[in-house]
Amino acid sequence: MNSTGTHTEQALKDLFAQHFRIGAAVNPRTIRSQELLLAHHFNSITAENEMKFVSVHPEEGVYTFEDADLLADFAGRHQMAMRGHTLVWHNQTPDWLFEDSQGRPAGKALLLERLRSHIDTVVGRYKGRLYAWDVVNEVIADEGDALLRPSKWLDIAGPEFIARAFEYAHDADPEALLFYNDYNESHPAKRDKIYALVKSLLEQGAPIHGIGLQAHWNLFDPSLDDIRAAIEKYASLGLQLQLTELDVSVFRFDDRRADLTSPEPGMLERQAELYEGVFGLLKEYHDVISGVTFWGAADDYTWLDGFPVRGRKNWPMLFDAQHRPKPAYDRIAALFAE
Ligand code: GLA
Numbered sequence: 632m633n634s635t636g637t638h639t640e641q642a643l644k645d646l647f648a649q650h651f652r653i654g655a656a657v658n659p660r661t662i663r664s665q666e667l668l669l670a671h672h673f674n675s676i677t678a679e680n681e682m683k684f685v686s687v688h689p690e691e692g693v694y695t696f697e698d699a700d701l702l703a704d705f706a707g708r709h710q711m712a713m714r715g716h717t718l719v720w721h722n723q724t725p726d727w728l729f730e731d732s733q734g735r736p737a738g739k740a741l742l743l744e745r746l747r748s749h750i751d752t753v754v755g756r757y758k759g760r761l762y763a764w765d766v767v768n769e770v771i772a773d774e775g776d777a778l779l780r781p782s783k784w785l786d787i788a789g790p791e792f793i794a795r796a797f798e799y800a801h802d803a804d805p806e807a808l809l810f811y812n813d814y815n816e817s818h819p820a821k822r823d824k825i826y827a828l829v830k831s832l833l834e835q836g837a838p839i840h841g842i843g844l845q846a847h848w849n850l851f852d853p854s855l856d857d858i859r860a861a862i863e864k865y866a867s868l869g870l871q872l873q874l875t876e877l878d879v880s881v882f883r884f885d886d887r888r889a890d891l892t893s894p895e896p897g898m899l900e901r902q903a904e905l906y907e908g909v910f911g912l913l914k915e916y917h918d919v920i921s922g923v924t925f926w927g928a929a930d931d932y933t934w935l936d937g938f939p940v941r942g943r944k945n946w947p948m949l950f951d952a953q954h955r956p957k958p959a960y961d962r963i964a965a966l967f968a969e
Contacts, residue, residue, distance in 0.1 A: 632955050638671040640956050643949075646967040650917040652712055654924030656876065659698050662705045665928050668954045675712040677875070677924055678702045679934075682715055683723040688749055691727050696756065703760055714875070714924065715757060715764035717812065718750055719796045721782040722769075729783040739788045746792065747799045754803035763922075765812040765843055765875065766800045767793050771824045773815060778824055793828070794837040801838035812843030812875055817853040817861040826864055833868065842868075843875035847926065848909075850901050851883045855908045862912065866919040873922035874913070878947035879905055879959075880935050889943040899946070903958035906949065910963045929954045 632638050643653045654675030655665075661679075662669065669676070680686055681698040688694055706713040728745055731737050737745075754764060770793060772780045779785055784792045800809050811829055815821045825842065832839050842865045853861075865872055881898045882888070913920055927933045929950035936945055949960040956964075 632953075636667060636954075638667060638954075640960070641964055641968070643672040643963075644674040646964055647923070650914060650967075651873075651920050652922040652924075654712075654714065654922060655928040656716075656924065656926045657702060657705070657928070659701050661928065661932055662702065664932070665954065668928055668950060669711075670709050673711065673928065675714065675922060675924060676702065676706050677714045677716050679926075680723065682753070683717060683720065684728070684749065685723045685725045687753055689725055691745075694752060699757075703757060707760065713757075713761045714873075714922070715754070715761040715807075716875075717765040717768040718753065718800060719746070719766065719770075719784065719792065720768040721780065721784065729787060737787060742784075742787045743792065743795055746796060750796065750799040751803045754800050754807065758804040759806070761804075761807065763808040763810060763841070763873075764800055764804075766796050766809045766839075768812045769814065771813055771821060771828060773821060778828060794832055794835050797832065797837040797839050808840040808871070809838055810841040810843040810873065810875070811839060812845060814845040814847050814876075816842075816844040816846070817848075817857045819857065819860070822857075822861045822864060826868070829865075829868055829870070839870065841871040841873060841921070843873050845876040845926075846874040847876055847878055847880075848905075849880035849883060850898070850905060855912060858909065859912055862916050862919070866916070871921045872916075872919050873924065874920070875922075875924050876926040877909075877923060878926045878933065878935060879909075880945055880947050882943075882945065884939065887940050889940050892944065894946050899958050902946075903962045906959035907962035907966060910966055914966065925949070930957075 647653050652675040653673055655673045656677045656679040658679045681702055687696055687699055729737050770779055797809055813825055879902055927948055930946045930948050931952040933945055933947055935947050949957055951957050
C-alpha cells in the first residue's frame with residue numbers, strides 16, 4: 632500500500648489464481664471501511680452474520696434481506712464470488728422456529744416444513760449469485776462419545792434434520808455447492824466424528840459436495856501435522872474442501888491476558904511462520920481445496936477482539952489495522968511467487 636492508500640503489493644487473488652479462491656467475511660460496515668483492501672486482494676466474500684437464520688427470518692413469515700442484499704450487491708459490483716452462511720445452526724436462530732402457535736415445542740413435521748420453506752426462500756433468492764452454501768454448521772459434539780451436539784433441532788427432529796437440510800438446499804438451487812462446516816475440525820477426535828457424519832450423509836445419498844474447515848486457529852494449535860491429517864482424511868471422502876473462517880489468534884485459547892495493546896516481540900514473526908506453513912499445505916493440497924476464506928480481512932476488525940476475552944485486541948489477519956501487509960503476507964507472497 633502506498634501513502635495514498637492504494638495497494639501496490641501483489642494481490643492475493645492473483646497469487647492464488649491457479650490454486651483456489653481467496654475470500655473474506657464482511658459486513659455492511661467493513662464493505663465500506665475495507666473496500667479498497669477487499670477489492671484489491673479478494674475474489675470471494677461471506678456474510679459475517681447477515682445471512683444467518685435470525686438475521687433474515689426473525690419472525691415467522693417475516694424476511695429481512697436488506698443487509699444480505701447489500702453484501703450480495705457488493706460482490707456483484709466487484710465481480711467477487713459469494714458463499715452463503717449458514718442455513719442450520721444452534722446459534723443465531725430464533726425461538727419461534729421451535730415453538731408452535733401456542734408456545735409449545737413444535738413437532739417434527741412442523742419444524743422440518745419450516746426448515747424447507749426457509750431454505751427454499753433464502754437459497755432461492757440468491758440462486759445464481761451465491762455459488763456455495765454452508766448448509767449445516769457445527770452439529771458435531773466437541774467432547775465425549777456422542778456424535779451430535781445437543782440442540783433443539785436434534786430434540787425435535789432427531790438426526791434426520793441434517794440430511795433433510797441438504798436435500799432442501801439442493802432442491803432450491805441444484806447448481807450450488809453444499810458444505811458441512813465446523814470448528815476444531817483438525818483435532819483428531821472431532822475430525823473423526825465429522826468424517827463419520829459426512830460419510831453417513833454420503834451413504835444416505837444426501838447431496839453434499841464439500842467440507843468447510845472453519846480454521847479458527849492460533850499460534851499454538853492445531854499443529855501442521857494435525858491439519859495435514861485432517862485434509863487427507865476429509866479428502867478421502869472424495870469431496871472438495873474449503874477453509875471457511877481462517878484466522879490465527881496470537882493467544883493460546885486458555886490465555887486470558889487482556890493487557891497487551893500491541894503484539895509482543897516475536898508474535899508477528901511466529902504468526903508469519905505459521906501462516907507460511909499453513910499456505911504451504913494449501914498449495915500442496917490445492918487439488919482438493921477450492922477456497923480459502925478469512926474471517927475478516929485486516930486487524931482493524933476481527934471477532935477475536937471480543938472472544939474469548941471481551942475487548943481484548945487481537946491481530947489474527949494478514950493485514951494490519953491500517954491495511955498494510957504484515958510479515959505473514961510477505962511469507963505467503965514469496966511462497967506463491969515461486
Ligand atoms: C462460528 C460461525 C461464524 C461466526 C464465528 C465467530 O465459527 O460459523 O458464523 O459466528 O463462529 O464469530
